[in-house]
Amino acid sequence: MAIGLMACQPENPWNFNICRIALPGIEDDASKIRLLTRFDEIEDPTHITLRYQILPDPSPSFIPKTRSSVPPASLPIHRLTCQFAAAEMPNSPGILIGIETSRYGTISPTHLSILNRFWLDRVGSYALERYENADRHGLMASVPDIGSRLAYGIQLAINGLSRGAIYGLLALSFTLIYGLIGRINLAFGEIVMTAALSTVITGLLLSSRIGWNIVLIVTAATLIAMFVGTGLSHLTWRNVFGPLGRKAAGGRAIIVASLGCVLFIQEFVRIIISARNFNLPPLWQYSFPVLRSDHFVVRVLGFDVLSIGMAVLIGIGLIWLMARTRFGRQWRAISQDRIAASLCGVSLQRIESQSFVLAGFLCGITGAIMALRYGVINFHSGTLFGFKALVAAILGGIGQMRGAWLGGFVIGLTEAFWSGYFGGAYRDVAVFGLLAAILVLRPGGLLGVNDGKDSLFSPRIRQI
Known part of the structure; x- marks a missing residue:
């Protein structure tokens, strides 16, 4: 029993969700974000790295806003890493203590405090609308789809x-x-x-x-x-x-x-x-x-x-x-x-x-x-x-x-x-x-x- 427990990492969606909501707060000038990292790819819940692409804003009304209109290979891939303090209780959210991005470097403590107070605590799940596919959120399991x-x-x-x-x-x-x-x-x-x-x-x-x-x-x-x-x-x-x-x-x-x-x-x-x-x-x-x-x-x-x-x-x-x-x-x-x-x-x-x-x-x-x-x-x-x-x-x-x-x-x-x-x-x-x-x-x-x-x-x- 103990060996089986040690061999399996417990899933903790809280930290992944916090990091996913924080990303549009950092990339506030992006109209749409394509998230490439899946939840089941996360190995360490205290260090979560999200890979993402920023989609161009299709301002002309005749350009269809579809996934296929923007080839993934033509866009650069960026990274955002969230660091969390260990949660006091199991299956509960950790404390966000640091963010580092490939575009802006390390987020300052002042910026992080503002992000926590005015973005994570107030905007919350509304930030998910900034993603390309608001229904998936990077959580769709890669398993066979049946009826x-x-x-x-x-x-x-x-x-x-x-x-x-x-x-x-x-x-x-x-x-x-x-x-x-x-x-x-x-x-x-x-x-x-x-x-x-x-x-x-x-x-x-x-x-x-x-x-x-x-x-x-x-x-x-x-x-x-x-x-x-x-x-x-x-x-x-x-x-x-x-x-x-x-x-x-x-x-x-x-x-x-x-x-x-x-x-x-x-x-x-x-x-x-x-x-x-x-x-x-x-x-x-x-x-x-x-x-x-x-x-x-x-x-x-x-x-x-x-x-x-x-x-x-x-x-x-x-x-x-x-x-x-x-x-x-x-x-x-x-x-x-x-x-x-x-x-x-x-x-x-x-x-x-x-x-x-x-x-x-x-x-x-x-x-x-x-x-x-x-x-x-x-x-x-x-x-x-x-x-x-x-x-x-x-x-x-x-x-x-x-x-x-x-x-x-x-x-x-x-x-x-x-x-x-x-x-x-x-x-x-x-x-x-x-x-x-x-x-x-x-x-x-x-x-x-x-x-x-x-x-x-x-x-x-x-x-x-």
Whole structure:
């Protein structure tokens, strides 16, 4: 994760826009300016160099004012470099501290002060009318141009896959526990909320102490979230689900106990920490264009790649863990027949404890990604999110890892397309309506309930 963050420069359109607006204030005698520098060519947001040409004023009315009437090769290319002080907050405008041009040299401090006060602060975006093409402003992405409907649909699909990957990560926690004991732990949503809250608090504390060091903040906050999710999940097993399992409590008792865990964690966070929203400013807004339709650009955010990539990597890791390790073999043995596994020397309590720890680890990663991606968390954020992840697990086929993946992506895509075409007012109604329709048509989910074979990735033989 840290390597990926260091490899990508965050996009900062503020400084580019300030420099672009300042250019007509310097070239005040130019009737039209042709901007040659594109936004995606900027590498250092603190030193932005714009290449431009000054177009001649076509004073006779019979001369058409078209781009083709002035060949680019026949005009000299000028340069303007804006220097900015680093912004105090991420994704916010820097302070313009210097301008140097190829025509006028270095702008004096007095000229710069006048430019800031009477041009940038007052004229603003009206200066963009001085450019040859006021619609492009040098920001048009150099990517294939497709139809508007297709571009919009692809953007919604990307957003849906990103959100579905987060649902899928949490659905894996439900799947891991249900595949082992045949019971559902409703408290996983609150564990995700607590992990996400710890991510936000850690990010805010580190930013106030060391500044906006993105790599360090993201790494430390994610590690804290993993620790919180793992520890809290282990505590729920040790104090609630473990004792109930040893007393052979029924499914209704475990459901009531998990609801008690939900209320306890919610009220603990509300009373001890706060009931307000915790907001983490955007740390990493890197994105890259892939397609466009005129001025609508289909973009993939860095955190979209991160969430989908984490879901894939964790899925591959779980496949290896369950197929190649002693824990995986013992997990499958308990999933197939608890009594036979116990008679063969498998420790039921140890495997259950490790499974809850692993599920909490997945909750911690889910909470960290959710906090870093969306940035707003409160004490009841995990309830609806947890129910949707449970819906994803049931939709795909509860107890199957492939079902958790499939259900998560189906829920994410449903939310994205419904919000994009019909608005977000009834988005949750559409999600739960989809669940009802699937359960009516396929009561076992898309891939069937895990109740026939001996693997996390396929149904179980027996439930006890």
